Amino acid sequence: MIIMNQGTDGQTGAFSGSLAAAAAIPVIGVTTEVGRRLAAATREASGTEVHLKSEAEIGTRSTRNVIAERGTMSGSFVIVGAHLDSVSEGSGMNDNASGSAAVLEAALRLARELATGMPIRFAFWGAEERGLLGSRHHLSTIPEDEHRRIGLYINLDMVGLPNFGRFIQLTPENKSELVASTVASLNRSFAQHGLPVEERTRRSRGFGSDDASFAARDIPTVSLFTGAGGTKSEAQAQRFGGSAGQPFDSCYHKACDTLANVYGQVLEQITDVLTDAVNELASH
Numbered sequence: 001m002i003i004m005n006q007g008t009d010g011q012t013g014a015f016s017g018s019l020a021a022a023a024a025i026p027v028i029g030v031t032t033e034v035g036r037r038l039a040a041a042t043r044e045a046s047g048t049e050v051h052l053k054s055e056a057e058i059g060t061r062s063t064r065n066v067i068a069e070r071g072t073m074s075g076s077f078v079i080v081g082a083h084l085d086s087v088s089e090g091s092g093m094n095d096n097a098s099g100s101a102a103v104l105e106a107a108l109r110l111a112r113e114l115a116t117g118m119p120i121r122f123a124f125w126g127a128e129e130r131g132l133l134g135s136r137h138h139l140s141t142i143p144e145d146e147h148r149r150i151g152l153y154i155n156l157d158m159v160g161l162p163n164f165g166r167f168i169q170l171t172p173e174n175k176s177e178l179v180a181s182t183v184a185s186l187n188r189s190f191a192q193h194g195l196p197v198e199e200r201t202r203r204s205r206g207f208g209s210d211d212a213s214f215a216a217r218d219i220p221t222v223s224l225f226t227g228a229g230g231t232k233s234e235a236q237a238q239r240f241g242g243s244a245g246q247p248f249d250s251c252y253h254k255a256c257d258t259l260a261n262v263y264g265q266v267l268e269q270i271t272d273v274l275t276d277a278v279n280e281l282a283s284h
């Protein structure tokens with residue numbers, strides 16, 4: 001099976017997808033141009049034989065999650081997580097060194113306080129870009145009883161964009177008191193810092209960052225992010241500043257997702273707001 005990219009604006013490079021399970025036949029993704037050439041060659045005459053040579057490697061790689069806990073994981077607890085990996089195209093400084101840095105910094109700040117309130121598990125996931133492998137593995141290997149005690153998952157992915165928005169994203173079908181109080185606490189913190197914010201709901205249960213792994217298991221999720229490959233609207237440019245009609249992240253999954261693609265000020269803001277919210281959870 002050869003899958004070519006669709007050929008619309010920005011969708012002309014080699015198609016890359018991931019399979020949920022091993023396929024019985026070889027599958028290869030090609031650029032729009034290669035796809036068109038192959039299709040044209042097969043149309044020239046019936047019985048035309050087309051050859052495609054590819055250099056590929058199939059193998060097993062290992063990855064790992066890094067987990068740190070604050071307090072004793074008894075009773076209800078909260079997981080705060082970010083993925084550590086990036087796509088192979090680039091270094092992934094915004095996606096997702098930024099989210100990992102925010103979670104690490106919040107954990108370090110919280111470590112200075114006494115652990116009195118809700119226990120927190122800080123998680124740095126492996127292989128998110130390969131199909132949420134790290135977070136899915138975690139959820140499928142913890143005991144059933146522990147699974148039931150996860151009150152909330154907070155996800156940080158892409159939180160340092162230069163052409164940023166500030167988004168709080170919720171899973172619509174999973175609302176709880178803990179979600180409501182956490183969202184209220186995030187909104188309060190954004191307001192205290194004088195920072196505009198926009199609330200969103202997750203579009204579908206099967207897509208997204210590691211929050212999708214939790215949503216798929218009916219665990220409430222709250223995500224903080226500053227945008228992805230989508231386009232910033234006029235209203236959003238008025239609210240957050242930056243350029244309307246431009247992507248939030250012009251280097252999404254590209255080689256240019258370097259340190260130049262991280263705006264320290266917004267990363268700091270998101271980290272402060274996350275720290276406030278986690279502090280509140282951990283001290284009540």
Ligand SMILES: [Zn+2]
Nearest residue numbers: 095096157158
């Ligand atoms: Zn990401």
